[in-house]
Amino acid sequence: DSGVTQTPKHLITATGQRVTLRCSPRSGDLSVYWYQQSLDQGLQFLIQYYNGEERAKGNILERFSAQQFPDLHSELNLSSLELGDSALYFCASSVAPGQAGGTIYFGEGSWLTVV
Amino acid sequence: DAKTTQPNSMESNEEEPVHLPCNHSTISGTDYIHWYRQLPSQGPEYVIHGLTSNVNNRMASLAIAEDRKSSTLILHRATLRDAAVYYCILRESQRGNMLTFGGGTRLMVKP
Numbered sequence: 001d002s003g004v005t006q007t008p009k010h011l012i013t014a015t016g017q018r019v020t021l022r023c024s025p026r027s028g029d030l031s032v033y034w035y036q037q038s039l040d041q042g043l044q045f046l047i048q049y050y051n052g053e054e055r056a057k058g059n060i061l062e063r064f065s066a067q068q069f070p071d072l073h074s075e076l077n078l079s080s081l082e083l084g085d086s087a088l089y090f091c092a093s094s095v096a097p098g099q100a101g102g103t104i105y106f107g108e109g110s111w112l113t114v115v
Numbered sequence: 116d117a118k119t120t121q122p123n124s125m126e127s128n129e130e131e132p133v134h135l136p137c138n139h140s141t142i143s144g145t146d147y148i149h150w151y152r153q154l155p156s157q158g159p160e161y162v163i164h165g166l167t168s169n170v171n172n173r174m175a176s177l178a179i180a181e182d183r184k185s186s187t188l189i190l191h192r193a194t195l196r197d198a199a200v201y202y203c204i205l206r207e208s209q210r211g212n213m214l215t216f217g218g219g220t221r222l223m224v225k226p
Contacts, residue, residue, distance in 0.1 A: 002158065033213055043159070043202075043216035056213055090158050092214075104214055106158030 003027065004107035006091050012113045018079040021110045025072055025093030031055065032074040033094075033104065034066055038087035049074060050096070081114045088112075119203045124221040127193045135188040135220055137203030142183050147206040149214065150177065150188045152199040159202065159216075162188065198224045 003026035013019055025032050034046040036059075045058035049068035060066075063081075068074040078085060092106040120138040127133040139148065150162040163170055163177045165186070170177040176189040190197055202219040 002160070004158075035216075042218060043153075045213050045215060048213050058213070092158075103161045103164070105161065109158050 002105040002107060004091055004093050004105050006089075006107035006110050008110055009108065010111045010113075012115060013081060015081055015083060015114055017081050017114075018077065019081065019112065021076040021078070021089050021091075021112070023074045023076070023091030023093075023107060025074070025091075026105055029093035029095055029105070030072065031094045031096055032068055032072070033092040034060075034074070034076050035090040035092065035106075036087050037090060037109070038084075041087075043090075046076070078112070083114050086112055086114045119205060119217050121201075121203050121217065121220045123218065124223065126223045126225060127190075127197075129195060129224055129226050130192050133190040133193045133197070133222065135190075135201050135203075135222065136185065137187070138185045139203070139205055140184045142205055143207070145207075148177065148179060148183075148186050149204045149206050150175070151202045151204065151214070151216075152197075153202070153219070154196075154199045159214075162201070164206070193222075193224045195224050195226060198222055 005024040007022045031050045033048045037043045046060040047066050048056040052068050063079050066076045088109040090106050090109045092104045094104045147166050149164040151159040153159045163175050165177045178187045200219040200221050202216050204214050
């Protein structure tokens with residue numbers, strides 16, 4: 001158990017809909033990362049937050065947005081869903097973003113299926 | 116981007132040592148070398164990391180070449196539970212310290 005909690009574990013929704021994925025980081029971790037893993041793209045970095053502020057952005061679509069709340073939990077919002085958005089979405093956390101030698105801990109993932 | 120090159124797959128026999136290679140010829144002086152692994156249907160899991168010196172922990176050892184252009188993850192006695200995709204990643208200080216995953220090496224362990 002990494003200490004990173006993601007909900008829901010599984011989600012099935014229709015094209016065009018909107019979903020929210022939730023992540024609670026490990027106790028004491030201030031930085032949250034979101035990754036997408038699909039069969040053809042591998043693990044892709046989406047976005048990173050540190051203490052409520054956006055820190056880095058990766059290959060995140062404009063239809064996707066995220067935020068980190070004062071209690072440090074984070075939500076990833078996916079809207080106007082397409083079949084190609086079906087993937088495993090991982091949340092990860094670390095103590096701080098400025099430590100290249102630090103460890104990042106991953107959650108179990110939220111499996112999204114768009115039908 | 117500093118990139119890594121790993122074999123797509125490797126096989127090992129149970130209870131034998133495994134050496135997983137990684138090339139990173141464009142590594143910069145401040146890049147840490149991280150190894151993560153992903154078991155089926157699970158999130159990536161930290162294995163080990165290092166900067167210049169060889170490192171050991173309860174899971175594995177990391178051998179880093181003197182010029183830092185390559186490294187090797189060593190599993191001393193492979194078990195069936197070690198079957199996973201192993202990712203060698205350069206953690207880049209200049210890019211917010213996120214992890215950029217490549218294709219990794221799929222390790223198969225035979226009983």
